[in-house]
Amino acid sequence: MTTALIILAAGQGSRMNSDLPKVLHEVANAPLFAHALNAGASLEPEKTVLVVGHGGDLVEAAARKIDDTIVIAHQTEQLGTAHAVAQARAALAGFDGDALVLYGDTPFVTSQTLTNMIAARATHDVVVLGFDAADAGRYGRLVTSGETLERIVEYKDANDAERAITLCNSGVVCANAQTLFALIDAVGNDNASGEYYLTDIVELAWSAGKTATAVTCDEAETLGINTRVELARAEGIFQTAKRAEALDNGVTLTAPETVFFSLDTYVGRDAIIEPNVVFGPNVTVESTARIRAFSHLEGCHVSMGATVGPYARLRPGAELSNNAHVGNFVEIKNARIGEGTKVNHLTYIGDADIGDGTNVGAGTITCNYDGVFKHKTTIGRNAFIGSNTMLVAPVTVGDDAMTASGSVITSHVEDGALAIARAKQVNKAGLAIRLFEKLKSAKKNAQKGL
Incomplete structure (x- = not known):
């Protein structure tokens, strides 16, 4: 029927x-x-x-x-x-x-x-x-x-x-x-x-x-919802039931009462969810993945063996392949992170595709927005992105390529190449002392009203 x-x-x-x-x-x-x-x-x-x-x-x-x-x-x-x-x-x-x-x-x-x-x-x-x-x-x-x-x-x-x-x-x-x-x-x-x-x-x-x-x-x-009090009560009822369901399905919740799920959250068996994790809508976490404390996930897919956090944010379109690592204070949006790839510290990856086995250094940013349009960054397999690299999209970094720390990459980097894009360092002997003396003198004069 x-x-x-x-x-x-x-x-x-x-x-x-x-x-x-x-x-x-x-x-x-x-x-x-x-x-x-x-x-x-x-x-x-x-x-x-x-x-x-x-x-x-x-x-x-x-x-x-x-x-x-x-x-x-x-x-x-x-x-x-x-x-x-x-x-x-x-x-x-x-x-x-x-x-x-x-x-x-x-x-x-x-x-x-x-x-x-x-x-x-x-x-x-x-x-x-x-x-x-x-x-x-x-x-x-x-x-x-x-x-x-x-x-x-x-x-x-x-x-x-x-x-x-x-x-x-x-x-x-x-x-x-x-x-x-x-x-x-x-x-x-x-x-x-x-x-x-x-x-x-x-x-x-x-x-x-x-x-x-x-x-x-x-x-x-x-239970019908007619007031804000009943709405809050319903949220508590849902979360309690969803946590119990996760535990029954073989998910480890180290502090269940601090984890918050959405209606459609899916977490696979033997995944580990640490304290104070929030799941927004449309999240799938596969078996053996680990979501570390104080992370926020929405609209993303985390594959087997991957780790996220602590203090990470996965936004809609984030796709983590098997055994990928996304670490503390990292934000991923509309990007695929390859198998075994590491994005471990203080980094923003948006509108990007990163190949397998690549390492992204601390402070790296994909500069994906020009004020009107979004642009894509592509990084190949086994690449090494030096700390504090700015990748100005659209840009491609090839397989086995490297970027020097502190570089602003605006052009494509060929496979196996090292890209250095920073001004040459120049040391001016004694200038720091003279500059500070000048600044201190100006400050004293300002305080005297001169």
Whole structure:
């Protein structure tokens, strides 16, 4: 059976006290709605519909960066969850598979839970995700009899007996898409809030001769984000879980509580991550690599046996080959570092390709930007770049070539050549003493007001 995702992301989130739409606030360096996309991706959905409202243009732009096949539907009026889902109807016209309704501000529903819901669809027409709440509070209640879900009662409309129920509604629903929209057509707004509740489809399903059931998950999966406090709590929950996952997968974290991951961070088995390492989006670290303390990585790939840091920064496009070494206070951006190559000290490498076995001396800079355009530096295999070399791109240094320390390289260096590009040193005997005497005299005169 094919599947479609409907992700509701139209809420303003006024309690966030922000100019941003709520779903654009981030957990693990990804907007909240991206977590729902990530969980649903395991189902290989045929279609994904994102229902936007407040700040819809901003949400749509963020969605396009993640997946340009996402279909955007607009909810111009906030008339309730059933009304929000109805906005996806046109996008799913003719689609006869299962539709899963998820929420852009609920980041922790797992792929396994969604799989369980799809499985329950084999025997029931409507499947609702519920959880046993430690404090049911103002959640909607699931009224069940055995495996049968009879109805969902919103807290505002519940009587005392129904409020005593601890099985609560997460809002996540699965049904055949055409069945879902047909049931939504029958939803009214005769309730305490005057809204069109998606929860009403359960009773309507029974009235139409269909069946409903509930699948349960851990309450932690259903955490919704409505405030900055809850956002911070969600970040902590994510990081704790991601650290535990890394440890279980054979990654060494010498101080787990100081390492911060992104949603899509991948770290291979037997990699070692030292304290105070931050992973931005789109980072892959392969097995046996070592990321040393206080390093920051984003948009990069670190191959087997490579070492990074301490105090290194890898920016988008950094590609480290096997056993490459990037050391302290080194920044790499949009550059390939060859196998076994060393860039160990106080160096910036941007828009470059460096071959295998090369050594880049301390203080080297690729001067890649002319104020308008970026230019590339190419360094060959087994080259030796002397300390404090300025490589003014576009420029090429050949295989087995060398640059003298302190050189400003503006022309290509042939294979095996030594490039020296610095002014000849001239020593002026006694000039330093005379110069200092002159300066000191000028200072005294200035202090006297002369």
